[in-house]
Amino acid sequence: MPFDTTLSACVGTDCQLCPVRTCMARRGSADAAAAWSSILAPRMAAMPGAAALHRAGDKMKAVFSVRGGCIKAYTIDADGNERIRGFYLPGDLVGLDGFGGGVCLSTAAAVVPSQVCVVPVCELRKLMQRWPSVSLSLMEQTSRELGVALAMSGDYSAEQRLAAFLLHMRDRLAVGGAMRLPMAQRDVGSYLRLATETVCRTLKSMERRGWLSLSDKNIRILDEAGLHELADVVGIFHAPAGLSKAA
Amino acid sequence: MPFDTTLSACVGTDCQLCPVRTCMARRGSADAAAAWSSILAPRMAAMPGAAALHRAGDKMKAVFSVRGGCIKAYTIDADGNERIRGFYLPGDLVGLDGFGGGVCLSTAAAVVPSQVCVVPVCELRKLMQRWPSVSLSLMEQTSRELGVALAMSGDYSAEQRLAAFLLHMRDRLAVGGAMRLPMAQRDVGSYLRLATETVCRTLKSMERRGWLSLSDKNIRILDEAGLHELADVVGIFHAPAGLSKAA
DNA sequence: GGATTTCCATGATCTGGATCAAGGCGGCCG
DNA sequence: CGGCCGCCTTGATCCAGATCATGGAAATCC
Numbered sequence: 001m002p003f004d005t006t007l008s009a010c011v012g013t014d015c016q017l018c019p020v021r022t023c024m025a026r027r028g029s030a031d032a033a034a035a036w037s038s039i040l041a042p043r044m045a046a047m048p049g050a051a052a053l054h055r056a057g058d059k060m061k062a063v064f065s066v067r068g069g070c071i072k073a074y075t076i077d078a079d080g081n082e083r084i085r086g087f088y089l090p091g092d093l094v095g096l097d098g099f100g101g102g103v104c105l106s107t108a109a110a111v112v113p114s115q116v117c118v119v120p121v122c123e124l125r126k127l128m129q130r131w132p133s134v135s136l137s138l139m140e141q142t143s144r145e146l147g148v149a150l151a152m153s154g155d156y157s158a159e160q161r162l163a164a165f166l167l168h169m170r171d172r173l174a175v176g177g178a179m180r181l182p183m184a185q186r187d188v189g190s191y192l193r194l195a196t197e198t199v200c201r202t203l204k205s206m207e208r209r210g211w212l213s214l215s216d217k218n219i220r221i222l223d224e225a226g227l228h229e230l231a232d233v234v235g236i237f238h239a240p241a242g243l244s245k246a247a
Numbered sequence: 248m249p250f251d252t253t254l255s256a257c258v259g260t261d262c263q264l265c266p267v268r269t270c271m272a273r274r275g276s277a278d279a280a281a282a283w284s285s286i287l288a289p290r291m292a293a294m295p296g297a298a299a300l301h302r303a304g305d306k307m308k309a310v311f312s313v314r315g316g317c318i319k320a321y322t323i324d325a326d327g328n329e330r331i332r333g334f335y336l337p338g339d340l341v342g343l344d345g346f347g348g349g350v351c352l353s354t355a356a357a358v359v360p361s362q363v364c365v366v367p368v369c370e371l372r373k374l375m376q377r378w379p380s381v382s383l384s385l386m387e388q389t390s391r392e393l394g395v396a397l398a399m400s401g402d403y404s405a406e407q408r409l410a411a412f413l414l415h416m417r418d419r420l421a422v423g424g425a426m427r428l429p430m431a432q433r434d435v436g437s438y439l440r441l442a443t444e445t446v447c448r449t450l451k452s453m454e455r456r457g458w459l460s461l462s463d464k465n466i467r468i469l470d471e472a473g474l475h476e477l478a479d480v481v482g483i484f485h486a487p488a489g490l491s492k493a494a
Numbered sequence: 495g496g497a498t499t500t501c502c503a504t505g506a507t508c509t510g511g512a513t514c515a516a517g518g519c520g521g522c523c524g
Numbered sequence: 525c526g527g528c529c530g531c532c533t534t535g536a537t538c539c540a541g542a543t544c545a546t547g548g549a550a551a552t553c554c
Contacts, residue, residue: 056482075401075482077480078480083401083402085397085400085401086397096390096393097390097393097394097397098390098394099386099387099390100386100387100388100389100390100391100393100394101390101391101394105394105397105398105482106397125383128379128382128383128386129379129383130379132375132376132377132379132382135375135379135382135383135386136372136375136376136382138386139346139347139375139382139385139386139389140346140347141347142347142386142389142390142393143343143344143345143346143347143348143389144347144348145393146343146344146347146389146392146393146396147344147345147347147348147352149393149396149397149400150332150333150344150352150353150396151332151352152400153332153396153399153400153440154322154330154332154440155330155440193400193401193402233324233325235303235322235352
């Protein structure tokens with residue numbers, strides 16, 4: 001297990017001591033970070049299979065800042081199947097889609113043993129009143145997530161969507177060229193609107209062509225250019241490092 | 248033409264006199280509305296076929312508040328085809344997806360003769376610093392758009408997507424039970440990831456079943472319950488009036 | 495440590511919606 | 525006013541990816 005899920009691993013809630021560099025609380029001034037610390041409810045462990053962090057339809061009481069692990073947001077359709085709307089990794093905020101309406105639009109649950117900081121929305125709103133920089137970075141975060149969602153909602157082939165997904169994840173969790181996907185292929189398929197079998201076949205086909213290597217859930221991207229060519233149409237993805245073409 | 252597109256129809260830029268009730272500028276206090284007025288660049292007419300308001304890849308210089316008509320946001324794929332990411336109606340803000348990254352993620356152009364208020368982002372950021380309520384409502388707007396985008400990105404049948412789209416549009420532009428879609432069926436298809444032929448066939452099929460009546464671009468919804476049953480899985484849509492089931 | 499369950503993998507078949515084709519109809523421009 | 529072009533409509537065919545079926549390999553649970 002790459003991540004220590006016990007609460008004792010990090011006592012207190014001083015955001016300035018937190019190792020998660022990309023967290024909202026670390027994006028503004030030191031003062032703002034201190035303010036973040038002051039409003040956080042106690043941190044929580046979230047386990048796969050355990051109770052959801054919140055459910056679709058609930059009144060929105062808190063957003064969650066992911067500290068470790070991976071959280072999925074999903075709805076349940078009429079047949080009882082999950083439809084995954086997003087994966088959230090350390091530094092991400094879960095629940096921004098429900099902020100506007102005050103109601104959770106999806107259910108949030110852990111994909112692997114995870115840890116989240118609980119940010120009560122009433123406190124968050126107060127913080128936004130006091131610190132314009134908090135509002136601004138929250139707004140930017142939501143805007144970026146919107147950009148990704150709009151890009152993903154387009155009509156692309158299984159290969160294109162998977163390539164875009166892999167590059168996106170690579171940017172976020174690769175260390176030294178390799179990464180370990182926290183979620184099962186079924187979950188990837190649910191998110192990308194693909195059957196599990198299609199995810200598997202497409203990955204294998206990419207491996208056969210030498211674009212990547214697979215072993216268990218570990219993926220190493222070998223031919224980035226090849227994937228890029230497929231994913232470029234989708235846009236947005238892998239934008240952070242300034243890798244995307246002007247197009 | 249239901250909407251007067253000449254600039255002379257509304258001189259000056261006093262938001263408090265503007266008839267668009269759902270505009271951002273009208274959502275906060277009177278003071279905040281006055282502040283909005285003060286930062287607006289001159290209003291613009293936008294014509295179909297004329298120059299785009301902005302293009303994907305451009306540096307983000309302004310967002311646009313739709314005053315009349317309909318604006319579409321789209322990207323162009325490798326084959327030169329439009330992929331529509333959203334339609335914006337009076338009261339909507341165009342460009343929120345690019346706010347975070349500072350780069351326009353899509354091209355924005357008029358679907359019908361339209362009018363937009365130009366909101367320079369540098370001024371908008373200053374306004375957000377000064378008026379927390381502006382930040383808050385901008386954040387809420389973006390959050391709602393995110394909710395819709397996430398819902399739309401799911402895997403639904405042609406019928407379900409079209410039903411959800413019709414109900415969504417109905418909520419936004421119906422007067423007395425009937426509405427006139429501003430965009431062509433081809434555009435609807437591009438947005439919903441459907442071929443033009445499928446949009447046409449599905450609409451006709453719904454008409455045959457007595458769920459709606461079609462004449463030209465005018466649509467009257469006859470069996471709301473039927474459409475709702477289809478669209479409910481999609482979620483989010485038609486939420487404003489509290490019509491959606493708890494699920 | 496054996497049983498159960500979940501996940502990954504691969505082949506065979508099926509299908510919703512795309513694509514191709516072709517005609518009518520209205521709107522716009524010269 | 526007549527010609528052209530873009531939209532809507534309907535039918536025939538095709539295909540990417542879903543679904544069904546089956547088996548092996550890990551992980552999880554008594």
